[in-house]
Amino acid sequence: MKVIGSVKEDLSEEKRIAITPDIVKKITDLQLSIFLEKNYGTHLGINDEEYKNKGVNFCNSAKEVLEKSEIVLRVNCPSDNEVGLIKDKSVLIGQFDNLSDKEVINKLIEKDIKIFSLSLLPRITRAQTMDVLSSQANLAGYRAVIESIEEFGKVVPMMMTAAGTITPAKFLIIGAGVAGLQAIATAKRLGGIVTATDVRTTTKEQVESLGGKFLSVDGVENLETNTGYAKEADENFKKKQEELLKNSVEKNDIIICTALIPGKKAPRIISEDMVKSMKSGSIVYDLAVNQGGNSAFSEADKINVINGVKVMGAKNILNSIALTASSLYAKNLFNFVNNLYDDKKKDILINEEDEIIKKTLIDKKL
Amino acid sequence: MKVIGSVKEDLSEEKRIAITPDIVKKITDLQLSIFLEKNYGTHLGINDEEYKNKGVNFCNSAKEVLEKSEIVLRVNCPSDNEVGLIKDKSVLIGQFDNLSDKEVINKLIEKDIKIFSLSLLPRITRAQTMDVLSSQANLAGYRAVIESIEEFGKVVPMMMTAAGTITPAKFLIIGAGVAGLQAIATAKRLGGIVTATDVRTTTKEQVESLGGKFLSVDGVENLETNTGYAKEADENFKKKQEELLKNSVEKNDIIICTALIPGKKAPRIISEDMVKSMKSGSIVYDLAVNQGGNSAFSEADKINVINGVKVMGAKNILNSIALTASSLYAKNLFNFVNNLYDDKKKDILINEEDEIIKKTLIDKKL
Amino acid sequence: MEIDPFIFRLSIFVLAIFVGYYVVWSVTPSLHTPLMSVTNAISSVIIVGAIIAGMSGDIKGILNTSNIFGFLAIFLAAINIFGGFLVTQRMLQMYKKKKKNK
Amino acid sequence: MEIDPFIFRLSIFVLAIFVGYYVVWSVTPSLHTPLMSVTNAISSVIIVGAIIAGMSGDIKGILNTSNIFGFLAIFLAAINIFGGFLVTQRMLQMYKKKKKNK
Amino acid sequence: MSVNLLAIFYLISGVLFILALRGLSSPETSRRGNLFGMLGMAIAITVTFLAIGNFSIGFVYVLIFFLVGGSIGAIIAYKIPMTAMPELVAGFHSLVGLAAVFVAISAFLNPQVFNLGSPGDIKLSSLIEMSIGASIGAITFSGSIIAFLKLRGIMSGAPITFKGQHYINLFLGLSIIVLIFYLCNTQSESFFWRLISISFLLGLLLIIPIGGADMPVVISMLNSYSGWAAAGIGFTLENTALIITGALVGSSGAILSYIMCKGMNRSFFNVILGGFGSVNSLTVNNKDKKPVKNGNAEDAAYLMKNASSVIIVPGYGMAVAQAQHALKEMADSLKKNGVKVSYAVHPVAGRMPGHMNVLLAEANVPYDEVFEQENINNDFASTDVAFVIGANDVTNPVAKTDPKSPIYGMPILDVEKSKSVLFVKRSLSPGYAGVDNELFYRDNTLMLFADAKKMTEEIVKNLN
């Protein structure tokens, strides 16, 4: 019986967990045994008891867990320290970043550890159940709106009352990918007036299908790659987009930035001037802050107030909904393991024919 | 020309202001001149310039303002210190509490100051435009939901996704007065499943008119007074209510408490056991915390975590939406002044025939 | 072996009843009054009988009772015909779709 | 001064057209096929003519051409009558509101 | 003119009458329908003249009576105010009835003119036909007179019932049959006159017990009677035009009254028999017996479809009925029809601040169609229809006029200034403040009594 293990990660950076009680049974049904570190989920209100009842084994330290584990599930990249503890030739599955995690990855490869990074998952239909990017971006989009509203000194929905009319808050969503669409939906639900913009023309219909208005940059091509992602925009486009947004930004109360380009720095879309043109009390929430930020003044885990405009962004927004985020993340992981694991051989089977396995595997030094 | 004045209040307790730029013109149209203290609205992003442009005069200190003012507008009761500064025989309008503000009120009356407390406003149709209780309770209801959601580690709306289904959050609203109804509306908007309960039977239809479910305590009378408020419940009722809620509370994720009885301590509705019966991660937001609280463990401006359940409440929840709250409060105040002020005599006219004036005036020591 | 014309008339009568029955089934309520009014006007086709009655007899006998009743019937029916159709026309004027402002 | 029976028939014909016209206006599309089928069945009332043709003449002449055509017409029309009405009945069976479970 | 040609022309005029009735069943074709009717009538009259071809002194008299009568009719038609339509139709009806009686009398006195035999020796079938015609004509006449008086207000609109009325009517009806029987046996003039008198009486008694609210049904029914009378006389005179038209009018009138009864939720037979269940259920709620105009979804749809602008005024009732989605759909339909739609939200509509906004937003009503009171109140005066759905207090003008009213001083939405006001609510009961709303009784108000959601859905159906 192969052993699958997971240890506590640095709670100051990551509150999500890779194995939730929900997926324990699914894993053990695959004839894998699970080892977790003590107090694995307590910070989320999940007691070790709950796991134990479902058949999970607990160890007192990360070291013990990693010594036993042939498959290690994680949320983020292990620390340098942990790399040493992971068994050689074991399998490590998580979400890694080719840039910031480069060194650790190289060390792991030296130990002949098979690294699967779900960040590299192809966006094909069959991979949807393992798509952590989607599942987490979706929650991030929701949460960005909630946190913006919490910070917003006014009321979002329109209210016509005996003491006067409260006009509805105006939202501008930059980038209508998974996170952007959920942000649109959430803002609409609360009664905001929602506009969104994107460089991919197909998103217009999608934005409208959620009741939002779409702001198109006129007369430019569709910047969509054949994998469904955005391409970097050229100068001409950037100028036109800036022109368009300049007028729009100042009319909005809350801006949620979600624009990303895979493998590149996030495009800078909201300029300093734009932020300054906004009304005092407005909010800019930059979900792209960790990729360089879509907005001027945005800094992770800080609220910068510029002329009364609050520009904010979180290093890890998912920590604030870690319960839901973990539950989806764990399911994605399980589905990935399920696809990787050969039921008959009772072992991991690296089928190079399988696009999902092939694309997520990191087996060369970066 | 009579002078109407307002000074900054203690920002640590009150961020709302009594005069917003919106109502300046309306006041000056009544041939009143306005004096404000320096930096009156800066904490809300409203510059003195904005007021000055509309014809407001500024003084450097509260003292100067109060020396000039024949009518003083406030949000809360003045401090002991300020009482001395207010001119004898002037008029003071604000929201005062017969209990906690008793001493100050008595001092003011000694100075022959006419005190009008909008907290005493009769809930008659004509008074609706001055009804600060409604306008502020409404915002409080909205905000309580937003803050609860911000604190809530899960997602509110139902989402059926490739990584599994997220079940919708369940809300229970205790008390379906103005605040409760707005809480219902806001929670519904976000996709929550909303149940509400109240002692007044007419609220059933009102709850349902917002798409909420009503939880009726069976077989008891309607505890509504003829002024539309709730009466204190008897033991029999309380027992039945407890029975009913016991089962319901543990199924809910977020509880918003708004139940009040005018002039009395707020009813204790959520017992310690009930809080403990809730799932870890649940939220109890107690809007009644300043009146004694509807829930066990609730303390103003604190989040008490009991078995993973967060019980919270704010001393002044309106501070977090001070902009909107001030705008409505100021309009209410203006409407009150407008009713009090005789256009021809260019003076305050205390018409004892007028139910609104009669009921709000405090002219005897408490 | 000729069929009695009465039978034909009866057939015609029966069929006309069906026509009348089906023809108004789908009338919109807002047209009830004009429809009644036009039906009323049409029913003064009785004037056909009145004319025959009024014009009967020769020149001398033109003023016998039967003719006089005929004249009166013509008079009444004529009021109805003109009044009925014209008033319907007036009512229907109201149902003209108003010009939209732009 | 008797009216030609043709005129009566014409009147009957015209009125029947109106009846036919109005009677099916409001039919639901799902009934188009059965309606066509029943109309088809009804149109084989031509059998009346066929019967007259078939039974004409005396015993000896019963098998002259005209009769034979009559018989054939009867045969065809009869297929149609029985087939038409019965098949309509079958079709309509489908339109019976299904019993709801519970 | 040959009898055959004559018959063909009568057939044509019959067809034109059919087309007339058909045309009147939808607003688009209604004017053309009326023209068909006129044409049919013109043909019938002309060919009758031509067929007789006796342009003697009789013709002059006929012409004079015709023209005088026609002019009077035309004048009445132009002078009468639109509000007096129902009673006018009733009045006209009485004339048709009387005309039928006169024709029957004429035929009875002078049967040879119509080829019915000679006085005292009239063909049996003709005699039966003409007495039926005369009797129904007489009933129509006197019944219509009563209807006219009731509608005009000369006679009380309340149903006048008395004990045993049904027995008396039954007795009169039987007498008519007996009289016809004797008349056929004896051919005696006196029976004929008695027949007519009793029929007059029966007409009076039949209509008197029926309440004013049911008068439209009664008129339509009398219409039907007059058709049957014409058909009866048509058989007597062997006149196809009369037969076709009579049958047409007879059956369509009967159907129409049936449809109207259904529309008003009244039993057809009770109305026709008179006085049975004639308490008007709507007047019951209306303590002061003030009349309200009571419409249905079709009327509302028609009014709004033809408006150039509609202002929707939502209130607590919309919320209770959860009618917001249907309402949005209604607005969409109207907009498709080119109608300008806006929403007027009163600051205290509903039961919590912003109540209407929550629901309108839920139904995806665009914010730029939603106006607060101050910004839209002046628009009512230039609006065709104010559609008030489940709102009440916020429209009540008593807030401006009666200082004693609990809502005095509240600024209200001036819905009453628009051309027509539609009120959707379930009854005449008051709103939150408990004050009666006098708008319900205004002339330009149409009440739509129903649950707000159901009614709105009905209206949507009728808009399409």
Added chain:
Amino acid sequence: MSVNLLAIFYLISGVLFILALRGLSSPETSRRGNLFGMLGMAIAITVTFLAIGNFSIGFVYVLIFFLVGGSIGAIIAYKIPMTAMPELVAGFHSLVGLAAVFVAISAFLNPQVFNLGSPGDIKLSSLIEMSIGASIGAITFSGSIIAFLKLRGIMSGAPITFKGQHYINLFLGLSIIVLIFYLCNTQSESFFWRLISISFLLGLLLIIPIGGADMPVVISMLNSYSGWAAAGIGFTLENTALIITGALVGSSGAILSYIMCKGMNRSFFNVILGGFGSVNSLTVNNKDKKPVKNGNAEDAAYLMKNASSVIIVPGYGMAVAQAQHALKEMADSLKKNGVKVSYAVHPVAGRMPGHMNVLLAEANVPYDEVFEQENINNDFASTDVAFVIGANDVTNPVAKTDPKSPIYGMPILDVEKSKSVLFVKRSLSPGYAGVDNELFYRDNTLMLFADAKKMTEEIVKNLN
């Protein structure tokens, strides 16, 4: 039996036929309508026998032919599979047409039997009537045969057009008129036969160019023709039953085909003239020329109203059309009709996680009616109707069967297991994944081509 009595009976059977047609216009009364039709026919046949009263050897032959024919008809009616209905009706039609021709021939050969004069000296009017009857009968016959062959699939359903066809038809039509003219002049048998042959030919040519999709209209039109033929012969035979019924069938058939054309958005005249605009617009998108069943809102409403359970499967198209409110209303209507309604939400329906949930919540769909795939997938097999609105990929069974498909391996909603599947989308084009969905071509699938919101609103209208 006296001619008068006979005529009255014929009138009665005519009235019964009217009631039959009326009955067939709504599902509730349809079976009763059919019975009226049978009764009318029985009366017409019986009284005809009685009138002739010649129960000689002729009667025996008549009876034999009648019974043999009747039995054959009955057997066909019971044996034929339900799917063959349209062609069956077409086939039956041809028989009526032929019967009309035979009667006309018989009358032509033996006019004295029908009181039309003697052979070679037939009354002019009768001759005209009978030749019109025969000609229309012949057209009906050959036209119906073609319709039958096309529907049966023996002949290609595609419209067969060739240059100048309209001129040929015109020429044939004119020839018929000329022939009738000569026939009347000469009373020559040869003209009569030529008339019939040319009419046969015309019938063939008229129908051949019409496409299979328009066949129902054609059948109804031929129905109408056979009615006119019967009426023509009715005039010849001076038979009221034939005249009434013929006119009834003739006009109702014409109206019915008009209504059907409107329902299909086709020009009536194009269909009737054949081949003009007969390219079936729907087959164009269908590259493989696989047939799809194409329904309308009424069909959908009918199917769902009579279902005991309906599962709604929303997809991205519902979101694009913003059909959620209309959908909720549809579900409400269905629930009122006692139908159980649930929603099946696929995990990746739409374009973002939880896309459908947002919209369903907006429309206030109760959460307990919304099921995730795992919990509802087994219910499809026991469900009457799956209503798929703007979803596509998530229902595509290719995900289970074709490992090469880009969606292979995605769990899908098993809508195809339900008794009927309704697909609301605008065309046959594929969804996000770009894969054709074979469900569209299944036997138990009905495609509803329209914008999701419009179609749903239409269905709601039809549900009420």
